[in-house]
Amino acid sequence: MKPFDYAAPVNLDHSLRALARGRGTRALAGGTDLLALMKARVASPDVLLNVKQLRDLSRDIALDERGASLGALVTLADIELDPAIAQAFPALAQAAASAATPQLRNMATLGGTLLQRPRCWYFRSERFECWLKGGTECHARHGENQFHAVFDTGCCRAVHPSDVACALSALKAEIELRGSHGPRRLAIGEFFDPPREGRRVETVLRDDELVVAVHVPRPAPGSRSIYLKAMDRAAWAFALVSVAACLRMDEDRVAELELVLGGVATVPWPVGEALRHLVGKPLAARAIAEAARGALAGAEPLRMNAYKLPLAQALIRRALHSLAGSASEAVSLAPELHRGPP
């Protein structure tokens, strides 16, 4: 790890001023991603700003009739273990519980999980100056790409690694930011934006901004949500593909449906169009199967990752059957989400 200066400001204002002063200043929360990148010499900030001790950066979860507000310093373990979150937002609790390991969930913060960088091995290796790190080439496109994106959002083909980000997307969360020029609040779909020329990162967070909180609106009464994650081992693995879905039925007809895929693109990937025709109709097996196929329609898999298409379709089918209560089709995955697909 390269040497750096260390700062532990007491409040947000001081931190935001420090961030605005220098480009080489980075916030340090749980450290589980940033310190690993620094050890690998992929990140080398001049100044690390410990934000964990900020008096006015929240580590609390608050629920009221409108929804939940989660401070940026809330840990994944806090989310996983909060009974009120599990009750009101099952997909969020399940996503947190499926991430990493107990130790890492005790350390990792909500702010950090949204801002963590991709797990692409070319990105994580000091030896490759790939496009996302400022180079000219994406090594994954013609290299080892079994864990990469099946949707093409530009040069980079890394997938967004955060389970919680995927669940929050299906739950239509809003991200509250504070910068040296003031606050702003973004829909999560605006906060995440595929990396492009001029902004080779996965979010629109500015250098002088911090995430201060995430707000999750309470879904309409009767809504159910779920997070399913396919992994190559039962724990301690990033999603090969994941699905977060939130469904509300009106009698036996679909009233509202949000579905977001993880592990398929540089950002959490909402499936909009393909589901539209399900609304207003009963959730029949054939319609579900068709929607699952439609959800992957625009995919352009690479040499080694086409397996993600049937995997994603199966997870979508399973999620929808499970939410609709047709248990026989949902089989065992829902309660066994830590085990990966059968």
Next chain:
Amino acid sequence: MDSGLLRVQLSVNGQRHALALEPRRVLLDVLRDDLGLTGAKKVCDMGNCGACTVLVDGRPMYSCLMLALDWREAAITTIEGLGEPGQLDPVQQAFITADAYQCGFCTPGQIMSVKGLLDTTPEPTDAQIMRALSGNLCRCGAYGNIMRAARIAAGRDPGTDETGSDTA
């Protein structure tokens, strides 16, 4: 960059230690190299194995991914902080009874995870034990006996069979 040394007091196993540290020093290295507490093991150094697990305010964490400076307010417990001289902690004793190791390199981390679990969940189910241990790899594959050790420590297995037969 001139990083300099920063003064910090760390509370480890109930003792305060005054240290002057470079900011980039991770807790694991400080425990091992500055405080001589070599129980927490350095294996992957990247959050991928669990051998460096310590308790921070009672919660298991990977000390390889923590800056020592960040944790001056915290109560840190390492494997050396368990039990008394000549008197092992019941979790440590259970690992011996169940023969829950081969090379022993993962053992301190496994024990700290079980300790963290039992402190908050004194009567865990098998599923809870498995989940609590899901962040600790054992390269030797002693998992069966590690499960049994955790059950013994939780008072769910009499621990009389000294051969440590695999009951998981």
